[in-house]
Every structure is written in structure tokens, then in C-alpha cells.
Amino acid sequence: MNRFAAAMQPAHAAMKSIMGENFTVDGKEFEAIDIGEIKKGERVMAGGLYRPGSLTILVSAAVLAAAGLKLHALLTARDVPLRVAEIEDEGDGTHLLTCGPAGAKTPNLR
Amino acid sequence: MNSDEIKRATELWFCAQLRELPGTTWYASKGGEVGTGEAAAIVPPYGFVQVTDARSALPGSTAWLLTVKVAWLSHIGDTTSPEHSLLVRHVQAALAALSTTKPAVDGQLGLAVSGTETVASEDFTDEEEQIHGDVFTVAVGVG
Numbered sequence: 553m554n555r556f557a558a559a560m561q562p563a564h565a566a567m568k569s570i571m572g573e574n575f576t577v578d579g580k581e582f583e584a585i586d587i588g589e590i591k592k593g594e595r596v597m598a599g600g601l602y603r604p605g606s607l608t609i610l611v612s613a614a615v616l617a618a619a620g621l622k623l624h625a626l627l628t629a630r631d632v633p634l635r636v637a638e639i640e641d642e643g644d645g646t647h648l649l650t651c652g653p654a655g656a657k658t659p660n661l662r
Numbered sequence: 663m664n665s666d667e668i669k670r671a672t673e674l675w676f677c678a679q680l681r682e683l684p685g686t687t688w689y690a691s692k693g694g695e696v697g698t699g700e701a702a703a704i705v706p707p708y709g710f711v712q713v714t715d716a717r718s719a720l721p722g723s724t725a726w727l728l729t730v731k732v733a734w735l736s737h738i739g740d741t742t743s744p745e746h747s748l749l750v751r752h753v754q755a756a757l758a759a760l761s762t763t764k765p766a767v768d769g770q771l772g773l774a775v776s777g778t779e780t781v782a783s784e785d786f787t788d789e790e791e792q793i794h795g796d797v798f799t800v801a802v803g804v805g
Contacts, residue, residue: 597712599689600702622740626705633705635737655705656793658689659786661712661731 557613557645564612564646573608575629577619584608584629585646597618605632609649616638616647626654663772668726669713671771672804676711678731678768681759683752686734702777706793707736707746709753719803725776729803732757733786735795748797757798776803 564585571586588608595602607629611621616639622625625636633654640648663671673690680688688709693701710733734753736746757780760766766775777798782799 575734594703596693596701597704598691598693598712600693600704603703623739633703652792655703656735656737656788657790658691658704658710658790659733659735659788659793660794661710661733661797662714 553645556643560644560646564644568598571608575627576586577621577625577627580619582611582615582619584609584611584615587629590630590632597608597657598660602653602655602657603633604653605634606652607632607634609651610642610646613645613647621649627651665716665726668773668804669716669728671768671773671804672713672728672730672775673711675766675768675775676732676800677709679709680732680753683756685751686749686752698702707734707749710795712730717748723765725803725805729764730778730800730802731797732800733795733797734788735752735793738789738792740789753796754780754798757800764800774805778802781792 563574568583568585573587574581574583590607592607592647609629621636623636623639627634634651635654636649637652638650639662642648670692677688677690680686686709688711689704691712707729713731714731717727717766727775732753734750761778777800780798781801784797786797788790
């Protein structure tokens, strides 16, 4: 851990105590430092339902590693199934996950 | 049965046959299950069956010739995975096996499948939806 990340640790701990929230990966719970505002919906499509959803999750490097999170991984936050679309290293020992919908629209195969 | 009913019954028949493949989920293009009609939220990987063409074999005949697209779809980040490739091979083998088990009669669906033949296969990629699939085109005769 670099000195900047070490210096930021108490601040992250304070943030987590106020804004911390759990999310799940493969049924296991992990604690995020912060989970942003969620956008979700539901639309009928060929084959079934499409549930668009997006949000950002701020996690510590330790949680990122423990959860085995990588690009395209599936997770559930606030009961919405999501898929990791982008992972940004914040440089302070945290990572910002940008998540999109877990599902995808069915193709028109004609 | 009319054209729409034949299409629906055929899609459901294919889904029922392909659900025999372990670890797979299959959806007909109009969704829902026989009897329940419930729509499901779809998350890749999954199988998708869509009848793209239905023609009466002869004027006044109850026999139909259908074109059925059978797709195995994965998230674009998983398409190079061994699991995706393995399942595509299993789908291909299952479709080949269907062509040798004829005729098949499904009393629940009111469908008699007189024969199937896989006539083409191709890749499918949708960058915007982040989805990739392998699509088989199957010629089907039903009554």
C-alpha cells in the first residue's frame, strides 16, 4: 500500500461507517465503502424481461480482491442483478466499479 | 393450428428438448412457459429459439415447413471461455440428435415434428448489447 492510500485509510473507514452498504457476489456478502444512486427499470422483450440497471460502487482494494471482482463479473446490489462494466483505480486504495445491467436484450435473429 | 400457434408450439418444443442439456436455460421468442405464461428476466448465458419463417407445405395441407433459429448467447466478455465453446458444441450435438429421432409427437403441445435438419450456423455479435452468440438455422417439418 502506498503512503497516500495508507493516509486515506481512516477517511475510508469513516465513510464506510456512514455510507457503507453490502452487496453480494455468488451469494456471499461484501461491504462497499459507498454505493451510488441506482437506476433501474423493467421492459418486456422477446423471450422475457429486460431489467436495465446501473450504479457505481466504491470498494477497498481488499474487498475487490476478496470478492474476486473483475470486468464483466456479476453482482447484486440493492436486489438488482448487475454486471461490472468498468473498474477504475482511484489511487487511494479504493476502486470505483461502474456497473450496468446483468441482462442483455435478446437479438432479433431474422 | 394457425401459423402463430405452430410457431409458438415449435419454439416451446425446441426449448423443451434443449433444456435436457445440463446447466442451460432456454427461452422461446414470446417468452413464458406452457401453462404459466410467466415472463422471466433473462441474464446471459442462455439459449434462445425463434421461428423466423413458417410456410404451409401445400395449399390446404396441415403440414408446415419452418425455419428455426437456435442461438446460444453469452456475455461478450465470456465468449472466449471454454464453457461457451463447450455448450455450443453440446447444442450442435443435441440438434443433430433431434434430426435422427423422428417423427416426434408432443401431445401437450399438439405438435408432430416430422423432421429437423441443421442447415447453417454463424456467429452473432452485438457490441452495444455486449452479447455474442452462435446461431444455428434449422429446417423443420411439422404437422
